[in-house]
Amino acid sequence: MVRKPNRMYRRIEGQSYTRQEYMGGIPHCRISQFDTGNPHQTYRFQFDLVAEEAAQVQDKALEAARVSMVRVMDRVASNNFHVKVRKFPHHILREHKMATGAGADRISDGMRLAFGKPVGHAVRANIGDILLSLSFRSENLLEAKEAVRKAASKLPTPVRAVLTERKDVVEGARAAAVAPIFAEVEKKEAAAPEAAAPAGSTAPSVTPAATEPPAPKAEKVPSKKGK
Numbered sequence: 001m002v003r004k005p006n007r008m009y010r011r012i013e014g015q016s017y018t019r020q021e022y023m024g025g026i027p028h029c030r031i032s033q034f035d036t037g038n039p040h041q042t043y044r045f046q047f048d049l050v051a052e053e054a055a056q057v058q059d060k061a062l063e064a065a066r067v068s069m070v071r072v073m074d075r076v077a078s079n080n081f082h083v084k085v086r087k088f089p090h091h092i093l094r095e096h097k098m099a100t101g102a103g104a105d106r107i108s109d110g111m112r113l114a115f116g117k118p119v120g121h122a123v124r125a126n127i128g129d130i131l132l133s134l135s136f137r138s139e140n141l142l143e144a145k146e147a148v149r150k151a152a153s154k155l156p157t158p159v160r161a162v163l164t165e166r167k168d169v170v171e172g173a174r175a176a177a178v179a180p181i182f183a184e185v186e187k188k189e190a191a192a193p194e195a196a197a198p199a200g201s202t203a204p205s206v207t208p209a210a211t212e213p214p215a216p217k218a219e220k221v222p223s224k225k226g227k
Contacts, residue, residue, distance in 0.1 A: 004119075006156050009093050010055050012124055018090045026118045029089060030059040036070050037082040043135035044169045047148045048162045051125045055157035059089040059121040062131065065151035069134060072147035081144075082135040089121035125157065137171055 020026055049065075051057075062085055073081040094116035125131060132151060136144045148161045 017092045030063045034085045046164045047134040048130045049132045049159045051129050052158040056122040065154040069147045069151040076143045077140045084133045086130045087123040089123045091122045093120040095119040
């Protein structure tokens with residue numbers, strides 16, 4: 001049979017059809033992985049693809065968006081990203097298959113609005129639903145934007161990319177990027193007590209506390225010798 005375009009299944013019509021235990025001949029789900037990359041790492045930045053219109057998104061479209069996103073990120077950050085498909089295609093698409101092509105008019109007439117047979121899976125996305133998420137490190141921001149742009153072109157509904165930053169997350173140490181930052185912090189911490197010494201009232205209170213412990217020890221030694 002001819003592969004039908006996605007616009008035939010984009011609109012949400014009727015009730016959902018999800019009870020697979022009563023169906024037969026359901027094709028397998030096209031989404032091979034729902035988590036790609038390194039899900040065990042904690043990331044500071046995350047892009048979310050949010051649906052702006054209610055629509056049915058086929059599993060083929062979600063898989064195409066996921067693959068295009070992974071290809072871009074795997075080239076620049078092989079193990080420093082995480083792509084997650086946020087929706088599972090529970091809805092089963094049906095189609096009343098009829099003969100098509102030249103000379104098939106006499107056999108293509110059938111019952112109109114027939115129930116049909118299962119032909120695929122789809123997600124019924126509402127406005128504001130998150131379809132896919134991409135977590136990444138700060139140095140891969142430009143590549144993440146390009147990956148999100150390519151993934152959005154694979155989806156049948158308009159989407160917007162929402163960038164979220166978790167400021168409480170400290171990225172893992174890397175020799176090239178993070179080591180100079182820690183070196184500057186250590187220098188500032190080392191220079192802080194030196195700058196506070198001539199500041200006034202705080203300096204006298206700190207220096208006697210450091211010199212008081214040896215003074216009593218020096219007084220006790222001569223007292224013992226005198227006895």
